[in-house]
Amino acid sequence: MTHWLWPAFGVLVVLAVACLLPFMLSSYRVFQVTLAYVYAIALFGLNLLTGYNGQISLGHGAFYALGAYTTAIMMDQWGIAYGWTIPVAGLGCLGLGVLFGIPALRLEGLYLALATFSLALAVPQLLKHFETWTGGVQGIVLAEPQVPFGLSLTKDQWLYFLTLGILVVSFVAGWNLLRGRIGRAIIAIRDHPIAAETMGIHLAFYKTLTFGVSALYTGIAGALSAIVVQFVAPDSFNVFLSISLLVGIVVGGLASISGAIFGALFIQFVPTYAQDISKAAPWAIYGMFLIGFMYIMPTGIAGFLWTVWRRLRRERRKL
Amino acid sequence: MRPNRRTLGMIAVLAGYGLAIGMAYGAGKYGPGASDTEIKIGHTNPYSGPASSYGTIGRAIEGYFKKINAEGGINGRKITFITYDDGYSPPKTVEQVRRLVEQDQVLLLFNTLGTPTNTAIWKYVNDRHVPHLLVATGATKWGDPQGHPWTMGWQPNYQSEGQVYAKYILQHLPQAKIAILYQNDDYGKDYLKGFKDGLGGQAKTRIIAEQSYEVTDPTVESQIINLKNSGADVFFNITIPKFAAQAIRKAADIGWQPTHLLNSVSASVEAVLKPAGFAASKGVITAFSLKDPDDPQWQNDPAVKEWRAWMAQYYAEGNVHDLFNVYGYSAAQTLVHVLKKCDDDLTRENVMRQAANIQDLELSMLLPGIKINTSPTDFYPIEQMQLARFDGEKWVLFGEIIEAAVR
Numbered sequence: 001m002t003h004w005l006w007p008a009f010g011v012l013v014v015l016a017v018a019c020l021l022p023f024m025l026s027s028y029r030v031f032q033v034t035l036a037y038v039y040a041i042a043l044f045g046l047n048l049l050t051g052y053n054g055q056i057s058l059g060h061g062a063f064y065a066l067g068a069y070t071t072a073i074m075m076d077q078w079g080i081a082y083g084w085t086i087p088v089a090g091l092g093c094l095g096l097g098v099l100f101g102i103p104a105l106r107l108e109g110l111y112l113a114l115a116t117f118s119l120a121l122a123v124p125q126l127l128k129h130f131e132t133w134t135g136g137v138q139g140i141v142l143a144e145p146q147v148p149f150g151l152s153l154t155k156d157q158w159l160y161f162l163t164l165g166i167l168v169v170s171f172v173a174g175w176n177l178l179r180g181r182i183g184r185a186i187i188a189i190r191d192h193p194i195a196a197e198t199m200g201i202h203l204a205f206y207k208t209l210t211f212g213v214s215a216l217y218t219g220i221a222g223a224l225s226a227i228v229v230q231f232v233a234p235d236s237f238n239v240f241l242s243i244s245l246l247v248g249i250v251v252g253g254l255a256s257i258s259g260a261i262f263g264a265l266f267i268q269f270v271p272t273y274a275q276d277i278s279k280a281a282p283w284a285i286y287g288m289f290l291i292g293f294m295y296i297m298p299t300g301i302a303g304f305l306w307t308v309w310r311r312l313r314r315e316r317r318k319l
Numbered sequence: 320m321r322p323n324r325r326t327l328g329m330i331a332v333l334a335g336y337g338l339a340i341g342m343a344y345g346a347g348k349y350g351p352g353a354s355d356t357e358i359k360i361g362h363t364n365p366y367s368g369p370a371s372s373y374g375t376i377g378r379a380i381e382g383y384f385k386k387i388n389a390e391g392g393i394n395g396r397k398i399t400f401i402t403y404d405d406g407y408s409p410p411k412t413v414e415q416v417r418r419l420v421e422q423d424q425v426l427l428l429f430n431t432l433g434t435p436t437n438t439a440i441w442k443y444v445n446d447r448h449v450p451h452l453l454v455a456t457g458a459t460k461w462g463d464p465q466g467h468p469w470t471m472g473w474q475p476n477y478q479s480e481g482q483v484y485a486k487y488i489l490q491h492l493p494q495a496k497i498a499i500l501y502q503n504d505d506y507g508k509d510y511l512k513g514f515k516d517g518l519g520g521q522a523k524t525r526i527i528a529e530q531s532y533e534v535t536d537p538t539v540e541s542q543i544i545n546l547k548n549s550g551a552d553v554f555f556n557i558t559i560p561k562f563a564a565q566a567i568r569k570a571a572d573i574g575w576q577p578t579h580l581l582n583s584v585s586a587s588v589e590a591v592l593k594p595a596g597f598a599a600s601k602g603v604i605t606a607f608s609l610k611d612p613d614d615p616q617w618q619n620d621p622a623v624k625e626w627r628a629w630m631a632q633y634y635a636e637g638n639v640h641d642l643f644n645v646y647g648y649s650a651a652q653t654l655v656h657v658l659k660k661c662d663d664d665l666t667r668e669n670v671m672r673q674a675a676n677i678q679d680l681e682l683s684m685l686l687p688g689i690k691i692n693t694s695p696t697d698f699y700p701i702e703q704m705q706l707a708r709f710d711g712e713k714w715v716l717f718g719e720i721i722e723a724a725v726r
Contacts, residue, residue, distance in 0.1 A: 028421035233435040
């Protein structure tokens with residue numbers, strides 16, 4: 001019965017550290033880590049679709065944008081408190097994800113990647129088009145989120161805990177989904193769709209469902225990003241965002257829950273560090289990091305750590 | 320090396336000592352990022368991404384500050400210029416600006432580039448009381464001393480420029496029948512508002528046709544045909560480079576030859592007039608505020624020679640045909656003027672006070688006669704321009720300096 005004790009202990013330690021972090025870091029660093037958590041939620045959503053279910057999406061920036069704009073428009077036009085906008089953004093993206101998932105059934109692999117890429121291309125332009133709602137190119141400046149319940153936290157600390165809370169809840173929910181019957185079906189479809197179908201798994205249902213849930217996660221992340229940054233504009237959600245998300249799940253580790261966090265830390269911090277190393281060619285440095293990571297850790301950071309962990313245990317058993 | 324918490328702590332202690340010593344000798348008053356030896360200035364620019372052609376502005380500013388430092392700095396203090404890439408992405412700008420303000424502790428933010436990017440940090444810098452000076456965007460909203468007393472623009476804003484053309488029409492083409500093509504967003508509407516304000520009571524009778532386009536449209540050809548059919552003899556063209564070139568070409572193709580006023584956003588010979596065709600572009604009018612180093616009339620101008628020498632020494636990899644390098648140079652000159660005026664009082668409040676108190680400042684690369692003026696109620700530094708006509712090869716300045724103040 002001890003096989004789950006170590007991982008559970010590990011998770012608790014990580015959570016404890018995460019709770020202490022905002023009291024040890026400067027508020028700028030807290031803000032950065034909060035953004036990394038936001039990315040982690042989006043990456044988990046994309047990983048569900050691409051890592052677990054095998055459907056490649058280059059368009060998750062679009063769902064991220066829709067989540068962000070749902071929150072922004074609700075707060076800006078109707079003055080709704082930001083807390084309520086998060087579930088609405090998530091459910092809205094769930095619906096759209098399912099709707100987009102239906103035609104996506106006919107497409108596979110690279111064709112699906114291209115179809116979703118079109119979403120990433122189209123959304124920023126559409127946002128500019130519906131100017132009365134979206135504020136056009138200028139975007140929407142959001143009201144500053146207030147710390148509720150009279151908590152003695154700074155705004156940055158509160159947003160950190162809010163994001164961390166949502167991250168934990170959504171990761172636990174996702175973990176639950178994946179370890180059961182539905183999770184097995186999702187993975188079976190990725191590994192061998194024909195075999196999965198023969199075993200009675202309804203391909204269309206599960207694929208659309210995965211698409212929807214994936215969009216749900218990404219939409220929630222988008223909503224949080226709008227609240228944390230307090231501003232949305234079409235330029236915030238360009239094609240590069242979608243590509244960054246894909247980079248995040250591959251570097252973090254496909255089909256891995258912790259991989260979402262590693263990937264988020266990568267896409268949040270590595271571009272900034274690359275800039276510190278070289279002002280002249282930061283993206284060349286970033287590219288070198290990317291190649292380095294892929295070469296040393298072909299299964300992503302999570303996969304790499306898992307291999308190291310197993311090897312260590314085997315060594316210990318030998319002794 | 321990146322400073323960790325310990326070194327930051329040590330720096331804070333040292334800064335504390337520095338402050339104590341400074342106070343003991345009564346040398347100067349300092350806000351964050353300023354000392355007896357240093358002034359820290361923060362900047363963001365899209366060095367990467369779709370808007371990276373603006374990146375050269377940041378490099379030019381850096382080169383100008385290098386020159387100032389080599390010549391002894393500002394009142395003996397060296398400038399530390401910290402510039403980060405935001406890729407024209409507003410969330411990234413927020414992150415980088417917070418880094419500049421909270422971690423690097425800059426005295427002020429200078430010439431941060433882009434309209435959406437500056438909008439994203441607008442509230443933050445004003446809440447924090449950080450000078451947000453001479454921002455690099457033409458939107459009119461940056462001159463709002465009441466609502467946003469820590470933010471100030473620099474270049475002539477779109478409304479001012481719209482007024483410049485209106486004044487020209489009122490003076491020289493009193494019988495004009497005007498057609499307008501504009502981009503249907505805040506940029507286009509900003510120009511349109513300035514233009515109509517400039518025409519005043521005449522706007523209703525003089526403007527006989529208005530057409531708009533979306534930035535996502537493939538062409539503006541049908542709009543040009545409609546405008547021609549309206550019978551207008553003056554055409555105000557408020558378009559970004561791609562559509563400006565289309566409009567110029569289409570008008571020539573269908574034989575429409577109005578007095579063609581082109582917004583300065585698209586005044587680039589390389590990006591607009593060349594693709595539209597030099598023959599078709601002949602006679603087009605636009606407005607300038609800076610000297611174009613390629614303009615033969617400045618060939619022997621000492622200021623342009625000085626600028627070329629500076630380019631060669633401090634920004635040799637830069638393109639000497641790129642007007643953005645004149646832009647960065649001149650904006651940096653303006654800031655240096657403000658900081659010199661601050662004397663030994665380098666607090667954020669005093670920086671804003673001096674920035675809002677520029678009187679008749681002339682810069683070497685501004686067109687002769689253009690003067691920079693600000694006041695506590697006027698946060699629009701440059702509000703004068705001169706018109707230029709394309710002669711088939713190059714822009715030729717003509718007429719007086721036209722003043723157009725937005726109030």
